[in-house]
Amino acid sequence: MRLDDFDPNSINVGDQRGSGFSMGGAGGKVGCGSIVIALIAALVFGVDPMQMLGGMGGVETGPVATQGGTTATESCNVDAVSRESCNALSSLNKTWAPLFDSAGIPFTPPKLVFYSQMGRSGCGAAQSAMGPFYCPSDSGIYIDTDFYREMEQRMGAGGDFARVYVMAHEYGHHVQTLTGMADQIRSAQSQNPSAANRLQVAMELQADCYAGVWAGRNRDRIEPGDIEEGLTAAHAIGDDTLTGGRAPEAAWTHGSSAQRMEWLRRGLQTADEDQCDTLAEFRR
Numbered sequence: 001m002r003l004d005d006f007d008p009n010s011i012n013v014g015d016q017r018g019s020g021f022s023m024g025g026a027g028g029k030v031g032c033g034s035i036v037i038a039l040i041a042a043l044v045f046g047v048d049p050m051q052m053l054g055g056m057g058g059v060e061t062g063p064v065a066t067q068g069g070t071t072a073t074e075s076c077n078v079d080a081v082s083r084e085s086c087n088a089l090s091s092l093n094k095t096w097a098p099l100f101d102s103a104g105i106p107f108t109p110p111k112l113v114f115y116s117q118m119g120r121s122g123c124g125a126a127q128s129a130m131g132p133f134y135c136p137s138d139s140g141i142y143i144d145t146d147f148y149r150e151m152e153q154r155m156g157a158g159g160d161f162a163r164v165y166v167m168a169h170e171y172g173h174h175v176q177t178l179t180g181m182a183d184q185i186r187s188a189q190s191q192n193p194s195a196a197n198r199l200q201v202a203m204e205l206q207a208d209c210y211a212g213v214w215a216g217r218n219r220d221r222i223e224p225g226d227i228e229e230g231l232t233a234a235h236a237i238g239d240d241t242l243t244g245g246r247a248p249e250a251a252w253t254h255g256s257s258a259q260r261m262e263w264l265r266r267g268l269q270t271a272d273e274d275q276c277d278t279l280a281e282f283r284r
């Protein structure tokens with residue numbers, strides 16, 4: 001997807017990469033003791049303590065922690081994938097803000113937070129293995145860009161559109177928070193605990209559909225192969241595919257591969273957020 005004409009100064013960006021910020025209280029394997037040991041080892045052996053901590057972060061194949069930036073422009077220019085995430089966020093803001101305007105709902109843009117291996121969010125500790133996520137209490141989209149390598153190598157879902165689809169899905173949760181849908185689903189879940197998982201799936205599929213709506217409204221930016229990359233990613237992260245078919249449908253949280261592809265496609269084809277009513281079955 002062609003997204004290289006956006007200005008990183010127009011977005012909110014946080015960066016926890018390589019700052020040491022993520023080391024304390026993240027609940028991972030690195031505690032204060034390790035930091036002290038690392039610092040001593042650093043003094044004795046002349047090793048960069050950040051590199052040592054990065055290497056002890058408990059991520060099996062994780063590389064040395066990426067250094068972040070201090071301004072949005074710096075953070076967005078750390079590497080090509082950061083730049084792409086920033087561009088996607090700019091584009092998402094530009095697409096969604098007018099839709100909120102015309103619906104008469106106040107719009108506030110989310111914040112993109114980069115972290116490496118471990119981070120801290122308003123919703124608790126962030127770990128790379130969790131994959132990108134959205135935290136409603138601080139309106140943050142949290143991304144460890146190393147996850148995208150995992151997605152490509154382990155799940156076979158590579159390509160720029162696969163990555164921006166994930167980003168647009170998390171943005172979809174921001175949209176649901178602003179529209180009140182997220183709260184409605186939470187209260188429906190507490191009133192009807194036996195439907196909690198089905199409601200959760202409906203929320204996730206709506207975020208997939210919203211991701212499609214964004215792409216569908218930026219059709220002129222879509223390049224050959226993008227749609228296929230998105231659908232491959234949507235397939236790869238379906239609950240049935242991720243669990244090798246072992247999880248019963250009642251335990252699904254994000255929907256099957258077929259459902260995820262279907263809702264992403266629906267958003268793409270209609271470019272109409274009103275077509276993303278995954279909750280229709282609950283109102284019958």
Ligand SMILES: [Zn+2]
Nearest residue numbers: 169173204207
């Ligand atoms: Zn989600």
